Amino acid sequence: MAFTCTVGIAILLSIGLTNADDVVLKPLKQSAPEVALVLIQGADIKPEQYVPLAQSVQNASEYALWVGIVECPLDLPAPFDVPTGVDRILSIMRSSGMTATSVFFAGHSLGGAVLQDYVYNDAKAAPGQILLGSFLLRKYRNETYPVPTMTIGGELDGVSRVTRIMEEYYHRVLHSNEEHKKMASAAAFPVVVVEGLSHMQFASGDPPALVKDRDLQPEISYDEAHAIVGSLMASFVAVRLGDASQQHVIDDALSSTAAFVQPLIAAYEQEGFYNFVPPCYDTPPNPSCTIGCPWTETAQQIMGGLHEATVVVTDAFHPVDQINPVHLPHIWNNCSGGDAPNCTLNVTTVSQAIYDELDKLDTGFFPNSASEIRAKLKSRQAVMQASGMDHVDFNVTDDSSLCSLINEASFDWAYMQTTPKTWTRFEKFGERIIMGADLGPYNAGPLWIWDPLHYEKSTDALDRAIVIVQSPMMRTPTDYSIHAAAGFHYCKLLSPGRAIEWIYVDGLRKYYSLNNSTSIEH
Numbered sequence: 432m433a434f435t436c437t438v439g440i441a442i443l444l445s446i447g448l449t450n451a452d453d454v455v456l457k458p459l460k461q462s463a464p465e466v467a468l469v470l471i472q473g474a475d476i477k478p479e480q481y482v483p484l485a486q487s488v489q490n491a492s493e494y495a496l497w498v499g500i501v502e503c504p505l506d507l508p509a510p511f512d513v514p515t516g517v518d519r520i521l522s523i524m525r526s527s528g529m530t531a532t533s534v535f536f537a538g539h540s541l542g543g544a545v546l547q548d549y550v551y552n553d554a555k556a557a558p559g560q561i562l563l564g565s566f567l568l569r570k571y572r573n574e575t576y577p578v579p580t581m582t583i584g585g586e587l588d589g590v591s592r593v594t595r596i597m598e599e600y601y602h603r604v605l606h607s608n609e610e611h612k613k614m615a616s617a618a619a620f621p622v623v624v625v626e627g628l629s630h631m632q633f634a635s636g637d638p639p640a641l642v643k644d645r646d647l648q649p650e651i652s653y654d655e656a657h658a659i660v661g662s663l664m665a666s667f668v669a670v671r672l673g674d675a676s677q678q679h680v681i682d683d684a685l686s687s688t689a690a691f692v693q694p695l696i697a698a699y700e701q702e703g704f705y706n707f708v709p710p711c712y713d714t715p716p717n718p719s720c721t722i723g724c725p726w727t728e729t730a731q732q733i734m735g736g737l738h739e740a741t742v743v744v745t746d747a748f749h750p751v752d753q754i755n756p757v758h759l760p761h762i763w764n765n766c767s768g769g770d771a772p773n774c775t776l777n778v779t780t781v782s783q784a785i786y787d788e789l790d791k792l793d794t795g796f797f798p799n800s801a802s803e804i805r806a807k808l809k810s811r812q813a814v815m816q817a818s819g820m821d822h823v824d825f826n827v828t829d830d831s832s833l834c835s836l837i838n839e840a841s842f843d844w845a846y847m848q849t850t851p852k853t854w855t856r857f858e859k860f861g862e863r864i865i866m867g868a869d870l871g872p873y874n875a876g877p878l879w880i881w882d883p884l885h886y887e888k889s890t891d892a893l894d895r896a897i898v899i900v901q902s903p904m905m906r907t908p909t910d911y912s913i914h915a916a917a918g919f920h921y922c923k924l925l926s927p928g929r930a931i932e933w934i935y936v937d938g939l940r941k942y943y944s945l946n947n948s949t950s951i952e953h
Contacts, residue, residue, distance in 0.1 A: 453520050456482070458495035466497070472502065476540075489661075499524050508542045534557060547562065547567060560579070623688050628649060628651060630642055644944070648943050702929075705786065712750065723746030728746050730808060731778055764817070774818070785805065811828040857939070861942070
């Protein structure tokens with residue numbers, strides 16, 4: 432993709448370079464009211480690489496927009512660099528003739544992560560902040576962030592993943608806290624996904640090594656990317672300064688984002704995503720916590736294998752290693768007497784979603800979906816016997832890889848939620864997930880609990896990279912010698928959230944990154 436703006440000429444004609452290689456762009460519109468925008472660079476991306484985007488914002492803005500792009504030491508933004516960098520760039524801008532009193536802030540990637548702390552602590556009076564390939568951190572979720580903030584993410588951002596942007600949309604737009612509702616959260620804290628946009632397209636030129644290794648292939652040009660993002664940024668500036676005529680640009684973007692994130696939200700809700708609403712665990716059920724995992728309820732239906740009797744499953748989130756009290760699956764009634772077609776079985780199950788430790792850093796770099804769902808289910812034998820069936824052989828009903836069957840259903844469910852554009856991309860470039868045979872049985876609780884869902888890299892017959900997923904399982908017949916542990920079939924489940932995140936992000940990295948674009952049509 433061509434670097435369409437000649438940065439060198441732009442720097443010489445309209446940009447001042449300081450000793451720190453800060454960049455200042457003077458306004459393109461001289462007669463309009465002055466406004467300033469200070470931008471903090473992403474890691475290892477030079478300030479001048481943001482000039483095309485900055486100029487797009489200036490072109491789209493109705494104001495005489497000054498832009499200052501701060502260079503941090505070693506091109507690596509750090510919290511202690513931001514205050515001095517902001518003071519320095521504003522001083523340069525004022526000495527160059529700027530008279531603006533309204534100063535907006537923007538940050539890309541790591542620049543956005545460190546900028547938001549500065550704005551929270553030292554720039555509460557700012558009219559607005561814009562995060563590019565970045566987002567407000569979870570630590571600010573349960574309090575009122577003082578400065579209206581626009582979040583712009585890319586569908587194909589391989590560094591700050593779109594699933595983390597979706598998480599932010601869920602909280603800032605769909606379920607904002609009470610104080611933000613008073614601020615009209617969707618307007619004050621809009622979260623937008625630009626389809627086809629990658630992480631590097633907030634800037635221009637050669638990507639640094641990490642971005643080149645992790646970012647995905649864009650599906651719009653750099654010129655298109657800068658025009659779209661520039662228009663969104665300019666509209667946010669205008670709205671925050673009281674020009675409601677530009678709100679339609681943001682509203683249109685929010686509308687398209689709502690449609691885009693809907694499949695992702697649906698899949699994460701099936702998981703009972705802890706970062707939407709935390710699990711109740713031993714807390715009495717209430718609106719501030721999630722009772723159980725919807726996908727585990729589906730898993731029990733598949734595990735039961737019934738086609739006549741109705742099974743109603745209710746799941747509850749609990750730590751599966753908890754022993755005081757211990758939490759076990761249970762069938763509460765039976766359908767004996769030959770009335771199975773008119774009978775309803777009531778079953779309870781137990782789940783715990785497990786998340787990658789690195790996701791606690793909240794960088795958007797690592798998967799935010801559950802790496803596994805630990806699911807305590809009743810065995811197929813137990814369900815069939817409770818439904819009124821006679822002579823049910825455990826070695827027939829539960830000897831096959833039923834956990835693998837459920838995990839295949841999870842991936843298929845997630846796949847069916849995606850749009851034709853998304854699944855066509857994955858069919859062409861995605862690294863396939865194959866469900867392998869179940870592992871075990873590990874009929875001792877700790878052995879099953881602490882053996883995680885296996886993700887093993889391999890290749891298929893055509894030497895294409897694949898990932899084989901295998902579930903450790905525990906299973907016992909209904910006449911098991913330890914009565915309290917009889918009739919169980921425990922699985923490590925592939926979450927629909929992890930499946931859809933693989934389809935949108937991680938499964939594309941092998942064959943659809945900036946380093947490699949190789950069609951492997953399945």
